[in-house]
Amino acid sequence: xxxxxxxxxxxxxxxxxxxxxxxxxxxxxxxxxxxxxxxxxxxxxxxxxxxxxxxxxxxxxxxxxxxxxxxxxxxxxxxxxxxxxxxxxxxxxxxxxxxxxxxxxxxxxxxxxxxxxxxxxxxxxxxxxxxxxxxxxxxxxxxxxxxxxxxxxxxxxxxxxxxxxxxxxxxxxx
Amino acid sequence: xxxxxxxxxxxxxxxxxxxxxxxxxxxxxxxxxxxxxxxxxxxxxxxxxxxxxxxxxxxxxxxxxxxxxxxxxxxxxxxxxxxxxxxxxxxxxxxxxxxxxxxxxxxxxxxxxxxxxxxxxxxxxxxxxxxxxxxxxxxxxxxxxxxxxxxxxxxxxxxxxxxxxxxxxxxxxxxxxxxxxxxxxxxxxxxxxxxxxxxxxxxxxxxxxxxxxxxxxxxxxxxxxxxx
Numbered sequence: 512x513x514x515x516x517x518x519x520x521x522x523x524x525x526x527x528x529x530x531x532x533x534x535x536x537x538x539x540x541x542x543x544x545x546x547x548x549x550x551x552x553x554x555x556x557x558x559x560x561x562x563x564x565x566x567x568x569x570x571x572x573x574x575x576x577x578x579x580x581x582x583x584x585x586x587x588x589x590x591x592x593x594x595x596x597x598x599x600x601x602x603x604x605x606x607x608x609x610x611x612x613x614x615x616x617x618x619x620x621x622x623x624x625x626x627x628x629x630x631x632x633x634x635x636x637x638x639x640x641x642x643x644x645x646x647x648x649x650x651x652x653x654x655x656x657x658x659x660x661x662x663x664x665x666x667x668x669x670x671x672x673x674x675x676x677x678x679x680x681x682x683x684x685x
Numbered sequence: 686x687x688x689x690x691x692x693x694x695x696x697x698x699x700x701x702x703x704x705x706x707x708x709x710x711x712x713x714x715x716x717x718x719x720x721x722x723x724x725x726x727x728x729x730x731x732x733x734x735x736x737x738x739x740x741x742x743x744x745x746x747x748x749x750x751x752x753x754x755x756x757x758x759x760x761x762x763x764x765x766x767x768x769x770x771x772x773x774x775x776x777x778x779x780x781x782x783x784x785x786x787x788x789x790x791x792x793x794x795x796x797x798x799x800x801x802x803x804x805x806x807x808x809x810x811x812x813x814x815x816x817x818x819x820x821x822x823x824x825x826x827x828x829x830x831x832x833x834x835x836x837x838x839x840x841x842x843x844x845x846x847x848x849x850x851x852x853x854x855x856x857x858x859x860x861x862x863x864x865x866x867x868x869x870x871x872x873x874x875x876x877x878x879x880x881x882x883x884x885x886x887x888x889x890x891x892x893x894x895x896x897x898x899x900x901x902x903x904x905x906x907x908x909x910x911x912x913x
Contacts, residue, residue, distance in 0.1 A: 598803055627904065630897075631895075634886060637886055637889075639892035641887075641890040641891055659887055663887055
């Protein structure tokens, strides 16, 4: 859902060619995960089919698609609604962490050792993201902060779980 | 590399309550080490022992290869004044003094002439971007400003070790981040070793590594990765 809306939003800013959209998407939203050209043109084709963008005439020149895309009123309305709508606050269940802890307790393995190792891995990632914040621009810092707060939430869960291991073990093994 | 600050198997109790039960810790020169752990785990007590504020009942604490747990209070006090710096969570500044007088205080206590002490203090106001606060009484400053002034005071003697105990504990995220950026940048620029006690992962992420304190003992989680 995010990619079509991001492309529509970029088109609301100004009509653009597909390659311009990819360039702008990658520099603002893509960061370390760039958008493949195939996905850009497939998404634009769907948006055109649904009446949210209009593809202009093909322009002469090299490259697979030299058409300029323009957002429609319907597309702009959809962007406006999407931007105003809060995201469903789904609980971000760390199912892998959860399964590992419960299974370790069930099998009488060392769950505390696993949690220690997980804490170290989380803190190492947090150090890397903190370095990104110190050395890169504001957009990277914003993204790094999002990662940092989520990792911090995981760490709270890890610490709470570590403090409750004995009780959890008793319950799991009963 | 030999450790600059080290504790080996130290024990300390407060009355019948054991606070440290065989804690072992080492920080190398120029290293920033976060000491993490739940409330009451003994992490602040460990910092106080490393800094010579408290004396362990058994075990050894060394600084630059020299035992400090067996020194008299006078010598330990001189060590704290001349070679260590401190930043705590709050309550560190003298409210009646101006910010620059607060920063100059450790130098004045060490016998530096007032004019020289204030000149050196002012250097830190530039380094920590505090120029506007120099003449303000510290009691009039916001929490974040006070903490930046406290950091300047902790670093003004250019200590070999900075002991920071929950330095951002009373600050909001953004202000805390600014203090940690300044603290870690200044420490790295001057090669200062930092022992950073914190329960906040976002603060610990400014350190080179972390150790965990649990029930008065130190574990180094990094050693556990991949361990059988």
